[in-house]
Amino acid sequence: MAKIKLSEKKLEELKAVCKSFNNEKGELINVLHKAQGIFGYLPAEVQEVISKELNVSVAHVYGIVTFYSFFTMTPKGEHPVSICLGTACYVRGAEKVLEEFKRVLKIQVGETTPDGKFSLSCLRCVGACGLAPVVLVGEKVYGRVSPDGVKDIVAEYNS
Amino acid sequence: MGKIKYHMLVCGGTGCHASQSDQILKKFETLIHDRGLENEVQVIKTGCFGFCEKGPIVKMMPDNTFYTKVKLDDCEEILEEHIIKGRKVTRLLYENPETGEHVSDSKHMEFYKKQIRIALRNCGFINPENIEEYIARDGYQALGKVLTELSPEATIEIMKKSGLRGRGGGGFPTGLKWEITRAVKSDQKYVVCNADEGDPGAFMDRSVLEGDPHSVLEAMAINGYCTGADKGLVYIRAEYPLAVERLKIAMKQAREYGLLGKNILGTGFNFDVEIRYGAGAFVCGEETALIHSMEGLRGEPTVKPPFPSESGYLGKPTNVNNVETYANVPVIINKGADWFAKIGTERSKGTKVFALAGKINNVGLIEVPMGITLREVIYEIGGGIKNDKEFKAVQTGGPSGGMLTVKDLDTPIDYDNLIAAGSMMGSGGMIVMDENDCMVAMAKFYLQFTVEESCGKCSPCRIGNKRLYEMLEKITQGNGTPEDLDKLRNLSQVIKDTSLCGLGQSSPNPVLSSLNNFYDEYMEHVNLKKCRAGKCKSLMQYIINAENCIGCTLCARNCPVNAITGERKQVHLIDQEKCIKCGACMEKCKFNAIYIK
């Protein structure tokens, strides 16, 4: 695992977050949410700091991070692409859309493009089943996406 | 609101939100401001109207005009025509697919006719970010009544009499649950709202929280009063930012109005609510797993008993109910148990919210009385199958449910009937499938979900579901044997029988129900190596029909892997070795020259 130095400022921010939850073990998941908000992901260093601050073992923190799919240890791309694979989207062809994204971006699910621009993930139901299949790029929702439309979506962010 | 002549209700539900309803709302505000109409027209962002298929939706009050598929460019016209000239913009009205007639009032639409809205009563009517609008529609009246007129016991009695059962899937009688928690003696108790909706293809809870957060807060306070808890926790998916935001606003306003916090309504009753975030684990819908997750642990379920009502959050008695269950509570208190119990079937009272989706014309959020048939839901409310295809199955209960078929279309929907039919109510996902959906592939889809979401604690769920998935994969790839079908059935039964929690106990339902209802299709996959729906890639080939092909080269130009060869104006050929069966060629062909074998 590559050694990443945490910036002093963000580290202080992280410690302040822990403190705002009274450094309580029970608040671990809340702390991790905030930490991921600060760093964009949860590298080992961040987990170690949290473990110290909340006085729980690093193994425990890691056990939590790897249990919940919301938490990630790899930095997301500048434009995280999420394909909804909820049932409604699935029966309306989300898998093909996913395949096309994999092909166009040349990455697999959970990966980030080498230039750091895009990352690809799947999610379950965003509640826009009327627009199925649905793709999210960052916060923006694309509805009724067809494999044909994938190139255009990517192009929007590639200019 | 004296001088206001028009209210414009703009849907802020997730579906419409995704179709720029926010910008539409802003545009209206700007236009109104530009014309100096602020005192006459008010724009309100509401929760989900339900009719997501036709979103974004804008409803004009008081005349109930229901505009569908509104785009940014339409805003000016709506304002000019409807408000200023008093003329409806006909082209934006709902069009009855049967008659082609334009329908202006939603209550005349098939989609809404058979619905009864209790849990969703305020969704699409009020601005969820304004507590006064909730109060104006009898909000917090039930809490007031309970605190000033009723004892906890009497309130629990009303809940029991109403017959309300848990809407999260299990269907446990709500009043009884409250009574059990009340009976446990403890210095501290908790009430929890389970808003960790994880069913892929369901957004009921989210819509309630986005559209009517106060109804949940009010019900939690009533629950707290009944069970003896002064603290409520909402466990909500972090992936629901809008719901979280609106819940936070609602909590703040409720505190300001003295409806949460110390000494509520001067009665000496204390109750406040905190938010806990889920982090993406379907199993946390199970109440013991949810509690562990709230404690900062891995969301693994534990063996019951002890039930949360005895030993839950931090070891204290805890009452867990789901969002939709809560949303029913204030209405039951206000209108009485008898009123509620009149709706529904003998053992399932009231209504149920479903997220109707899939191959259906009217995708959306619906609330129907228990006892309605699937036929009514699919063909009347849902407007039938999309593109006039043939109905094949409907899945209720998501990955825990089963696939119901034509033979179940006239079964009244309630907890017990769905279980008898091999499915379950679940939280309310309802996915319609047509002739192009392969039932083996669907079972595999759900199993893939379960495999990803299994917590890994107990062996039947951790390994068994994986093996089920692998067997289904083998079958969809054309390598299955008839013995595999027996193995599938036995393994499914054992997983149901031996798994620790509800997830594993129900995860084989899609397999068992599809085996029961679509055995022929399984046999075709196994014996004939054929997928009649044309979904299982390994079992199909795209073939060019030489008679129809005119050699336009369109297919070849669209093939992502250059598997199609042929000179211009010559019959083309697909190289089966190269073909990845994406179907792009068939979609593009204008001459019907490509078919699936």
Next chain:
Amino acid sequence: MEMVKLTIDGKPVEVEKGTTILKAAKTVGIDIPTLCFFELKDMSIENRPGGCRVCVVEVKGRRNLAPACTTIVMQGMEVNTRNIRVLNARRTVLELILSDHPAECLTCAKSGNCELQSLAQQLGVREIPFQGEQSTYRKDTSPAIIRDIDKCIMCRRCEMMCNDVQTVGALSAVNRGFMAVVAPAFEMNLEKSPCTYCGQCVSVCPTGALTEVDHSRNVINALADPTKTVVVQTAPAVRAALGEEFGLAPGTLVTGKMVAALRRLGFNYVFDTDFAADLTIMEEGSELLDRLTRYLKGDKSVKLPILTSCCPGWVNFFEHNFPDMLDIPSTAKSPQQMFGPIAKEYFGKKLGVDRKNLIVVSIMPCLAKKYECQREEFKVNGDPDVNFSLSTRELGHLIKQANIDFNSLPDEDFDDPLGESTGASVIFGNTGGVIEAACRTAYELYTGKKLEKVEFEELRGMEGIRHATIDFDGLPLNIGIAHGLGNARKLLEDIQAGRNHFHAIEIMACPGGCIGGGGQPYHHGDSMILKQRAAALYREDAGKPIRKSHENPFIIELYKEFLGKPLSEKSHHLLHTHYFDKSAGVFVEE
């Protein structure tokens, strides 16, 4: 006590309210198979996650099957533990577990001792009907423990031991679903975790997922090397447990046979760690008296309580967890590490053998000893004071490999001089034993009086945390005892918070002390075995002619001839050590 009546397989059963079906069934001779379930009765150690689902039974009126290990009996319950539904389910569940388990029984270190293997045998599994992907992970070899977690079945026993009992926190369940497994943080090697190598995870693992690093090959090579003189030392607790490897009843003392076997294996000298334990008492006891006397004289710089330091798991624990308290434990090395330099620098020199050619092997009930003898500070120019440390189990295997019929061996005596020991040193293997041995010596040295009754019953027992006040002729000496690192942590935190006022504290990492060590024959959750081993050591003590360390004639000679006196400069050089702050994380440097 309220009683509950039910029937199990048609048999009427009456048990106390709160009993599980599993235990109720046992009372009528029905032995429901289990896998993840684990307990050490009377020691507050229990693991019943209800995860493996092997113990499922049918309860009339219940929709699904119930796990017997966690389901509490109810009035009038009708339980069936062996109908076709139950048997099919149980077998299918086991087949599923086996389908995700490497079929490496022939070469697995755990073969013959594997609970999964026995279960497959018991249920008569002859084929695995499910084929599919197996969850695979990186193999991890640390100085003492091998993690081959492809073999992990998620019983969570190790996790429970590491976190709940030992509070070490090296392990946690990680990942989800099919890839869920128990591992250190970031699935890194144990070596990078706060692992103390106490080996309790190994001692409870039902499969071969966690085993010791086997050093017996190194020992065989040394024995075969004509240029080497190989001496062996055996820890007190080994003699009370080794017999179990050969089918003898738990608690059978096999001291003499063990010596005979070691001699037949070819060790040039068979010595006793007990000798070094007596030496430890001389040093540690003197240190206690020194600190105590200075303290009583009002020396504020003196740190009390003094903590024992003979348990390497415990040493690792406080180095990782209590870096601010490194000056409290005694500086005395553990008996194993005292033996090393005495063997190499004293005995070897007497023999005229260079230390490089003198190989010291230790037989230990412990896995942390493997790590301890590899510590840099216990080496001279790269040559370790103790070359190899074998566990009791490894010795058992070695004896079997050498075709030695252990049970028919005659009793033989240890060699002189490092084989002579006292009753005080034998009880080092029990919780409370070290401090009792120390009291025997310290009392006489402090008071100048003869101790009439050498047994301090008040220091004995299996309670996790114990305390007693010993009358040192008018001076009430407050003694604390903890076994199990979780209990140790409690005592330590009390000291930090100024909540207790002990003069001396004995700590052993493993439940029961060394008799329950991570290198001992597998007890499979039978706490009677631990109690019988403890009783055996007290028996051995009672039978010894000399029962106080300072009366060991060879110890007296060693001081006269070589060391001078306890805490002398030479003693400090050879027999004392210092501790390191190991609390830093792997990624974040403070």
